[in-house]
Amino acid sequence: MRTWRFSRLLLVLVLVMLVGVSLTLLTTAYMGAENALQQEAERAFARDQRMLDSIVDSHFRNIRQYSEEVSQSAPLQRALTLDDSRLLEEAMQGLMRDSYSRYIDAMVIEHEDEFDAVRNVSLLNLELPLEALSQQAPWLGHWVTVNADTGSDAESRHYSLLRLTLPVVEPTLGEVVGRLHTFVMLNDNFWILNELQSLFGARVIALKHEGTTLDALQRGESPLPELEELKAADEVRITSAGILREHVLKVGRSDDYRVYTMLPSDSYDALRDAYITNLGYATLMVVALGVIMMVVINRLTASALGNLTRYAEQVPEGGTPKPFTGGRFEEFTRVGRAFEQMLYRIHERDRYLEEIIDHSPDLIFLKDLDHHYCLVNQQYAKVLNTTPQQLVGRPMWEVLDNEGMEHVLTMDDQVLRSGEPVKYRQVLKTRSGERSFLFSKFPITDDHGKPYLIGGIATDITDTEQTVEELGLAKEVLAETRDAAIVLDEHQQVLISNSAFVEMSGFPREQAGSAMRLFLMMKPDLIDLLDQGRRLEKECAFERRDGQMCKVHMTAHGVSRDGRTRYVILFRELT
Secondary structure, three states: OOOOOHHHHHHHHHHHHHHHHHHHHHHHHHHHHHHHHHHHHHHHHHHHHHHHHHHHHHHHHHHHHHHHHHHOOHHHHHHHHHOOHHHHHHHHHOHHHOHHHHHOOEEEEEEOOEEEEEEOHHHOOOOOOHHHHHHOOOOEOOEEEEEEEEOOOOOOEEEEEEEEEEEEEEOOOOEEEEEEEEEEEOOOOHHHHHHHHHHHOOOEEEEEEOOEEEEEEEOOOOOHHHHHHOEOOEOEEEOOOOEEEEEEEOOOOOOOEEEEEEEOOHHHHHHHHHHHHHHHHHHHHHHHHHHHHHHHHHHHHHHHHHHHHHHHHOOOOOOOOOOOOOOOOHHHHHHHHHHHHHHHHHHHHHHHHHHHHHHOOOEEEEEEOOOEEEEEOHHHHHHOOOOHHHHOOOEHHHOOOOOOHHHHHHHHHHHHHHOOOEEEEEEEEEOOEEEEEEEEEEEEEOOOOOEEEEEEEEEEOHHHHHHHHHHHHHHHHHHHOOOEEEEEOOOOOEEEEOHHHHHHHOOOHHHHHHHHHHHHHHOOOHHHHHHOOOOEEEEEEEEOOOOOEEEEEEEEEEEEEOOEEEEEEEEEEOO
């Protein structure tokens, strides 16, 4: 697992925090400024839409006024009233010569299902079915949209025109003698887009009807296709290329025409440049603050952390730990004090354990799985006529004799296989000769339950075995003697009785206490005399179980050992 230095990790966290705060502040400011620009662009869009409506309304109102003047002109009315084609031709020759007629592309005079058209220069090389367009959806006094498609299917082009139909009325009788159709073509209509482009200050402007581009103007190399990015619900969009807008152009009862414009986004560019500049400054500031913070953190924490680390690394193997004095901050000092207290507790426990192990009369040892000694106490080393320092690290076959080695290895394997303690007896050769030991071996496991050491405790049972043997012999002698013998404790409870006593008293061995209670009732001062350290020998009577009295020679004395008193009484029957 990879480790980190505390100061370095803290520096990374501070840098991340500073970067996060800087980006949050800059992003918030940027988004606020961008939102303000968006709102300003939308207000400018609404203002320009009103100006567009006003300009278009003004122009087409003037065209309507001119058309009304034409429809009310005396020569035209007279020509239509008299149905004189020569007079009509003379009247029509002056229609497109007025200065304001340059905004009109064509005029058509309808009279008794006959149509006479006057075209402006914009339609001289363009064959449009003006007669058919004049017959479409006649809305008198209103501007309406009329469409025409020319050319073959492969090279077909869509044309959209605005038409105003006015009646020609004979003034005397008030009779309609004809109709005047005024056409304004929106395809390649320079005066509309040019005036709007100048008004809006647009780089690109396009007029569309039902997805078809009727006319477009652009300055420089501004790409027109980017206008397609606007959607119906997104009338204004600020992009890196410019501000895209979508206006609606409508005259009277005409269709809705879309005027797409792309304005220069100088404010957006300035905002972006300012944001990039501020971001660069913020980055430099974060780096500078990070370096300063690193120096400060190193100065503030390096000494305290270094002292704490050195204190932990210089823990002595033995002896009392030194007090921790390297703290500069309260938190580090508390950690150092806690570590110091922990070392003291560990030292105390190690000292207790070491004293217990070294002063234990038993033999204590630890071996690894390769049978090398890891720990031995003084008694174990003394038995083998060596020191603990000389035994640690050595394999057991260099220390023990070869006679019992096979048995020792067998017991070690059994401990490792079963994971349970085992006990066995083994004789070791010591300086005082051969001694018998009772070994108890057990596994020492890790956190996963896997043995990694073998522990052992051996007790010298030589004297115990000898005592047991002597006691056995004493019991045999006591059992074979002809004198009745019994041993009482300080409470006059029977500890030992032999067969002769059972035979003499008539009581079974388990009821020997009842026989002695009967005897002591007849000799109530016997115990007091024995407690005084006197040895008594006298003849007296002894009551059997059947009630008969027998004459015996009694010998009694008290034995005190280890603060306890025992009463030994012998009876010899005289009859």
